[in-house]
Amino acid sequence: MASPFEILGVDPDADEADIVDAYRERVKETHPDQGGSAEAFQAVQDAYERIENGYEPGDEPRHPPTGPAPGPTATEADPEPDPDPPEPEGVEVQYLNYEIIADEGWALDDDDLFEKAADGGFDPEDYGRFHVAENESLLEAAESEGYAWPFACRGGACTNCAVAVVEGEMPSPQSHILPQELHDKGIRLSCIVAPETDAKIVYNVKHIPEVHDLLLPASRFEQASSSTD
Numbered sequence: 109m110a111s112p113f114e115i116l117g118v119d120p121d122a123d124e125a126d127i128v129d130a131y132r133e134r135v136k137e138t139h140p141d142q143g144g145s146a147e148a149f150q151a152v153q154d155a156y157e158r159i160e161n162g163y164e165p166g167d168e169p170r171h172p173p174t175g176p177a178p179g180p181t182a183t184e185a186d187p188e189p190d191p192d193p194p195e196p197e198g199v200e201v202q203y204l205n206y207e208i209i210a211d212e213g214w215a216l217d218d219d220d221l222f223e224k225a226a227d228g229g230f231d232p233e234d235y236g237r238f239h240v241a242e243n244e245s246l247l248e249a250a251e252s253e254g255y256a257w258p259f260a261c262r263g264g265a266c267t268n269c270a271v272a273v274v275e276g277e278m279p280s281p282q283s284h285i286l287p288q289e290l291h292d293k294g295i296r297l298s299c300i301v302a303p304e305t306d307a308k309i310v311y312n313v314k315h316i317p318e319v320h321d322l323l324l325p326a327s328r329f330e331q332a333s334s335s336t337d
Contacts, residue, residue, distance in 0.1 A: 276305045280297070
C-alpha cells in the first residue's frame with residue numbers, strides 16, 4: 109500500500125509548506141473535472157488528512173495480524189475525554205449551492221436565504237461552513253475541505269468558478285474577466301478571491317445567464333494548457 113507521502117509525491121521529511129503545495133497540485137491533477145477520477149481525488153484527500161493527523165513512515169504493520177483482535181484494555185475501553193479542539197484559523201464562510209436555490213424555487217436575493225438553507229437538511233456538499241486560511245483562495249479552501257467546486261482556468265479568465273457574495277467583504281484583484289455590472293452585483297471568481305470578513309456565498313452560479321455567457325469549456329482550457337507545455 110502506498111504511503112500518504114507517496115500519494116502526494118513528497119519526501120517523508122518535507123516541511124508543512126511543501127506538503128500543502130503538493131496536496132493542492134495533486135487535488136488539481138486528480139479532480140474529476142480535469143480528467144481525474146473520484147477514487148484518485150479521494151485518495152489524495154485521505155493522504156493529506158493522514159499526514160495532518162500525525163502519520164509517520166512505518167505506521168502500517170508489515171504483515172496484518174491474524175486471529176481475533178485482542179479486547180480493549182481498561183484504559184482503551186474507558187478513554188479520557190478528548191480536550192476541546194482548537195479554534196479553526198481564518199475567516200468563516202457559509203456556503204450554499206446555487207442548484208439548491210433553483211430546485212427549491214428560492215431567489216438569490218431572498219433575505220432569509222441562509223436561514224432556509226440551515227433548516228433544509230441538505231448534504232454538506234450543498235450547504236455548510238468552512239474556514240479560509242491566510243494566503244488561501246476561496247476555491248482552494250473549498251478543495252481543502254474535499255469539495256469539488258467547478259473551475260476551469262484558475263486565473264480569473266472565465267466564470268466557471270463564479271460565486272455570489274451575499275454577505276461579507278471579498279474584494280477582487282484588478283485582473284479578471286468580470287464586467288463591472290456583475291462585480292457590482294456581488295459576483296466574484298473563487299479562484300482569485302479570499303474573504304476579508306466572515307461571509308455568506310452561493311457557489312456554482314455559472315448557470316446564471318449573464319455569468320454563463322463567460323464560461324470557458326473545459327476542453328478548450330485543456331487544449332490551451334497542453335499547447336504551453
